[in-house]
Amino acid sequence: MHEEVILSMKNITVQYGSTTVLDDVSIDxxxxxxxxxxxxxxxxxxxxxxxxxxxxxxxKGEVTICGLPVEKGLTHVGYVPQRENFLSDFPIxxxxxxxxxxxxxxxxxxxxxxxxxxxxxxALRYVDMAEYAHRQIGQLxxxxxxxxxxxxxxxxxxxxxxxxxxxxxxxxxxxxxxYEMLKDLNKKxxxxxxxxxxxAISVNVEEIVCLNRTxxxxxxxxxxxxxxxxxxxxxxxxxxxxxxxxxxxxxxxxV
Amino acid sequence: MFSIFTYxxxxxxxxxxxxxxxxxxxxxxxxxxxxxxxxxxxxxHSAFGGIGLGYFLGIDPVLGALMFTAPVSVMLGMxxxxxxxxxxxxxxxxxxxxxxxxxxxxxxxxxxxxxLNSYLFGNILLVPQADLWIMLGLDLAIVAIVxxxxxxxxxxxFDEEMSRVLGMPPGFLYILLLVMVALTVVILxxxxxxxxxxxxxxxxxxxxxxxxxxxxxxxxxxxALSFVFCFGGxxxxxxxxxxxxxxxxxxxxxxFFIFLGIKKILAKRSQPALKQQ
Numbered sequence: 266m267h268e269e270v271i272l273s274m275k276n277i278t279v280q281y282g283s284t285t286v287l288d289d290v291s292i293d294x295x296x297x298x299x300x301x302x303x304x305x306x307x308x309x310x311x312x313x314x315x316x317x318x319x320x321x322x323x324x325k326g327e328v329t330i331c332g333l334p335v336e337k338g339l340t341h342v343g344y345v346p347q348r349e350n351f352l353s354d355f356p357i358x359x360x361x362x363x364x365x366x367x368x369x370x371x372x373x374x375x376x377x378x379x380x381x382x383x384x385x386x387x388a389l390r391y392v393d394m395a396e397y398a399h400r401q402i403g404q405l406x407x408x409x410x411x412x413x414x415x416x417x418x419x420x421x422x423x424x425x426x427x428x429x430x431x432x433x434x435x436x437x438x439x440x441x442x443x444y445e446m447l448k449d450l451n452k453k454x455x456x457x458x459x460x461x462x463x464x465a466i467s468v469n470v471e472e473i474v475c476l477n478r479t480x481x482x483x484x485x486x487x488x489x490x491x492x493x494x495x496x497x498x499x500x501x502x503x504x505x506x507x508x509x510x511x512x513x514x515x516x517x518x519x520v
Numbered sequence: 521m522f523s524i525f526t527y528x529x530x531x532x533x534x535x536x537x538x539x540x541x542x543x544x545x546x547x548x549x550x551x552x553x554x555x556x557x558x559x560x561x562x563x564x565h566s567a568f569g570g571i572g573l574g575y576f577l578g579i580d581p582v583l584g585a586l587m588f589t590a591p592v593s594v595m596l597g598m599x600x601x602x603x604x605x606x607x608x609x610x611x612x613x614x615x616x617x618x619x620x621x622x623x624x625x626x627x628x629x630x631x632x633x634x635x636l637n638s639y640l641f642g643n644i645l646l647v648p649q650a651d652l653w654i655m656l657g658l659d660l661a662i663v664a665i666v667x668x669x670x671x672x673x674x675x676x677x678f679d680e681e682m683s684r685v686l687g688m689p690p691g692f693l694y695i696l697l698l699v700m701v702a703l704t705v706v707i708l709x710x711x712x713x714x715x716x717x718x719x720x721x722x723x724x725x726x727x728x729x730x731x732x733x734x735x736x737x738x739x740x741x742x743x744a745l746s747f748v749f750c751f752g753g754x755x756x757x758x759x760x761x762x763x764x765x766x767x768x769x770x771x772x773x774x775x776f777f778i779f780l781g782i783k784k785i786l787a788k789r790s791q792p793a794l795k796q797q
Binding site (some may be wrong): 318340357 | 671674687735
């Protein structure tokens with residue numbers, strides 16, 4: 266069913282001081298996979314993402330992207346951060362933000378070419394933001410900014426797209442369109458979403474990774490009550506798949 | 521009115537103002553965008569140690585400042601990245617240690633320091649020819665570095681973590697930026713002095729940011745505004761016979777607040793117009 270391993274993490278252990286954040290986590294992501302990473306806050310979701318991006322170096326274990334070590338493999342990764350840390354009046358246009366996505370293909374000392382501009386524009390057209398190309402990024406709404414950041418991530422034609430809490434900046438009405446776009450992108454690249462929104466994720470991806478310091482589950486997104494209880498260590502919203510996803514809130518012992 | 525520029529010291533002052541404007545317009549843009557104003561203040565004040573070193577070694581104090589602030593800014597950058605101490609504490613320590621070193625060096629030097637005030641508060645009318653050449657050299661270095669690494673610096677200011685993911689070296693770029701702040705401080709010492717440097721790094725760039733959404737244009741506006749402030753301050757200080765450095769800063773600050781006031785009035789006027797539509 267799956268052919269090529271795009272991103273491989275073997276026995277990843279991460280420690281912050283004396284705290285072990287990730288303990289012996291191994292995950293392989295293949296081309297055309299769509300994976301949701303869930304788990305409680307502080308369970309290591311963000312850290313795992315940072316390991317994939319080479320921002321956190323594990324004390325143990327190995328990460329490869331398309332068979333390359335992380336720093337070199339990052340040219341095959343498109344990353345959509347949760348929220349950019351820029352001030353809303355930062356002097357940069359939408360087009361210049363998307364052009365940043367072409368940087369890994371060029372690198373230092375090499376100017377962007379007409380081809381880079383065309384590919385950046387194409388990415389903007391794909392996310393339906395071409396008409397805003399010359400606007401200042403801070404003038405856009407949260408949802409529009411996110412589409413620009415997706416354009417930047419796909420401008421380098423990546424093998425894998427990583428998204429950190431992508432639905433936090435868009436309102437519920439836009440979520441369906443957003444997941445439709447991801448499904449379309451998934452035809453060309455693997456998609457990995459880190460999210461706390463279990464119900465939305467589980468209906469929109471094929472595989473789920475449950476993370477709470479260790480890897481609790483990695484498999485089909487048909488989650489069972491047991492898997493979630495095991496990951497979150499307490500009963501919680503149970504998701505069932507049907508034509509209309511619905512939730513049943515179970516009795517909570519801890520409150 | 522311009523007959524005063526037949527004097528050589530006035531022409532030198534004008535050239536010094538222009539050279540200073542190039543540096544503080546470019547670097548001020550990044551200082552404001554990266555929000556390292558306080559960091560730059562620390563580098564500026566530590567330059568006093570270099571002035572003292574210059575006196576102590578018997579060389580041009582501006583060269584002493586250059587020799588001193590460049591390594592200090594590298595150290596500041598590394599400490600703020602690696603050490604597990606908060607950045608503003610590191611700045612506070614370097615800031616005061618630099619000044620203390622300056623005082624000790626000057627105390628150890630033979631004789632006394634006659635023009636110490638001009639390093640602290642600047643005197644654009646007394647810039648020696650040799651310092652103009654140093655300023656020109658530093659300007660060229662800054663323009664060259666920023667031209668080569670413009671995309672990287674803009675990305676660093678926009679989102680440091682993303683720059684790393686894109687394959688840029690943000691740690692190196694950050695330290696390079698601080699070194700350029702140090703060079704700019706050295707250029708500005710003769711014009712407005714160590715204490716007042718920070719105003720020329722922030723006021724023009726902050727105004728420029730209100731005027732445009734493009735960083736290259738922001739740089740051009742900052743350079744132009746800096747030059748207007750230096751030139752205007754120079755003339756005012758000549759006519760009113762007051763300290764030039766302070767006049768330049770007060771002119772820049774006053775224009776800044778007038779500018780903010782006008783902006784506010786314009787915004788209020790345009791609001792009712794919007795409601796009518």
